[in-house]
Amino acid sequence: MQFVRQSLCVRSYSSYTKIRDISEVLIGSTVEIKGWIKAQRFMKERSFIDVNDGSTKQNLQVVIEKEHKKPGHASSVYAKGILTQTPKGQLEVIADDFQVINKCDIDNFPFLARKTYPPDYIREHLHLRPRVSSFASMLRVRHHAAASFHNYFNRNGYIQIHTPILTSNDCEGAGEIFTVKPNNEALLKQMAKENVPIDEAFFDRKVFLSVSGQLHLESMCHGLGDVSENQKSPIHLAEFYMIEAEKCFVDSIEGLASDIEDMMKTVTRDVLNQCEMDVVNASPDRKRGDYSWLDKPFPTITYAEAIDVLNRNVDKLKSPVRFEEGINKEQELFLVSHVEAPIFVVDWPKSLKPFYMKQNQHNPQNVDALDFLTPSVGELVGGGVRESDYDRLSENIMDEIKWYLELRGFGGVPTAGFGLGFERYLQLLLSIHNIKDVIPFPRWAHNCQT
């Protein structure tokens, strides 16, 4: 025992203050900061160095005397000195200690000082994007938005469930999914069985990457009450995040729509309150988006009404309107601009929605599903009331997911839920056109290097 205590270390950090936490309160105090050089001006007697540490959009100006070597752009630096205020009110550090932690190889660094770059160029350097101010702002907004959704569900009594990413239930189908097998041929051979293809030997069946945790959420909902999930979903063009929620003892599509409207407004107001400076900095042209939709009620129309509106405005649309084919993105955006608000489309033809949607009471050809459409992205949320009738569900269910049917047989309850595309939400919030620019490390065809 004593032997062990001898080597107990005294644990201490070389401390520094994050730039986010440096404010007028500290004027006159000595502060230590660390970060990267964002811009610099060299004068005769002294130099002015703008430093950013990623904790905020704001740079902090450091004033160094000429005896310090000129540091290179984008280098990482340490500065210690008195915090003062310029006549114009700007905070600055008069450095008495200034050190370069690591120089930047500026000949090969893709981002120069005081220059802005198009998204296509920035995206060529995925691992260096956090060094671009607008992208760092996007990441901070993404963090706040994720936390805000989290808190919203927590406050409203939802239990968070981690649903599996490996599944044998290809519910969405259409070949838009990835299959998975161990990267170990020897192991597969060792596990091989008659009548099971060698690639499937590990799980005895074909296993996919899940694109939705909904069926599993429903299982948890039966017994646990309201549940939510943030699920990574890899499908063709990119991995993306789904925020899914399932509410117990709900059988009205109106109740579900009401929940989604409340969530959208609460979360968005919260994010704007918390980090509006980053929201503006992450948006194209550094302009605040149009959030007037926050103050409007979100109307609801039926699918048939939506098709009717589209048919009466077919001259304003490039794409043909066909009742049996659903509503495409152009048409979604038209509907939103037509009602001048985000809008719920309810009462969908059965054939356009998955098997688990509840048959409509008045029109058995329809189901109690909804799409929630918003400006700039179109469909942001899809959801519905789940079929709780054992017999009706059993007519449409595949053998592999008989377990899902069983939930109805053992004291089933009405549930309703939805999935929100988190990246689409960020695109709406930030007016960012390309989904790859709201994901830290996007994946798409031919692109999975970094």
Place this chain on the structure above:
Amino acid sequence: MQFVRQSLCVRSYSSYTKIRDISEVLIGSTVEIKGWIKAQRFMKERSFIDVNDGSTKQNLQVVIEKEHKKPGHASSVYAKGILTQTPKGQLEVIADDFQVINKCDIDNFPFLARKTYPPDYIREHLHLRPRVSSFASMLRVRHHAAASFHNYFNRNGYIQIHTPILTSNDCEGAGEIFTVKPNNEALLKQMAKENVPIDEAFFDRKVFLSVSGQLHLESMCHGLGDVSENQKSPIHLAEFYMIEAEKCFVDSIEGLASDIEDMMKTVTRDVLNQCEMDVVNASPDRKRGDYSWLDKPFPTITYAEAIDVLNRNVDKLKSPVRFEEGINKEQELFLVSHVEAPIFVVDWPKSLKPFYMKQNQHNPQNVDALDFLTPSVGELVGGGVRESDYDRLSENIMDEIKWYLELRGFGGVPTAGFGLGFERYLQLLLSIHNIKDVIPFPRWAHNCQT
């Protein structure tokens, strides 16, 4: 426009109160509840029905008059009535309305009233486990623990990053990972290229499910500061959750250990404060675990010292002690019981740790890595200071992750980080032996049905 407004629905719920929110304050009021029958006693004049809705471990007793049909065990029910208190102080609802929402097919339902079952049996019914009180408690604890880690990082200024689940960087290696391809042969043929195997045509390379987001976190750390992540990691025996964090401008293993100790104590106290009733109910034999470790300092020993302790106690160990092979679980648990506290093991031989760990200043054969060992689970956290020296790192790096090396060349900074096995944390908290019993839907060899 008017057309659309006409169909605006009035949105309203059939409301009910969650049992968690029913307290003495509501005595004398009419309450509505919904849930599942957990137990029932039929008397001559009336029946007593215990209802649970998943919002809490507590059941609520509902008293129904004999004119109501006897509901079956495990059925879902609705009750409305005045909340009163029995002479013994128990809350109960005197139902004037009582309805069965859905009967349970009790002949096939695996869980009878007032009976406890061994975990192996419960695990045969993954989709029905939330109906078992102890498992529902585990899920609520899991929810609170995840939220508590989240809040801890948020409070301490970490930015949450969603790192990718698809990666071409097989860093951990050893064939313990899954490969991924689109479930669409036609698409792969269409994308086929010379010199690229057909299975790799989608991404032009072999793509794996990531087991760690650490390298990607470091990329974000350079530019953004401290970052964290909850990453699903599918490896052989089960999908599990890693909670990973990377801190900027840190180059001491002592600082890292200090952070981990603070996090462990803060989060655990928080979870016990928030849901101790569920913690006890989820634990085997419904007994509160031993949390005396919360009040102890966590000592630190070097790897060489740890091996020395083990060598001097080799008679108490079943497994041989070999310096070059690391410390196995039996030995980890021995060290923890030897010092009577969770313990950090630092200063590891280079050969036992990944390539990105920082070379120790005093002993170039060693690296500044740590394992954090706890009672009952052994290694809970692994971490270290990252090699920030460009030249040293470049000697050991594989070609595919040259991007990781580049982080050092463009104003690199010292960073340190760790990964915590979230399920192991829950096993420690709840004294649950089998990792499959702390995961909503575990996957393991031959098991990916539900």
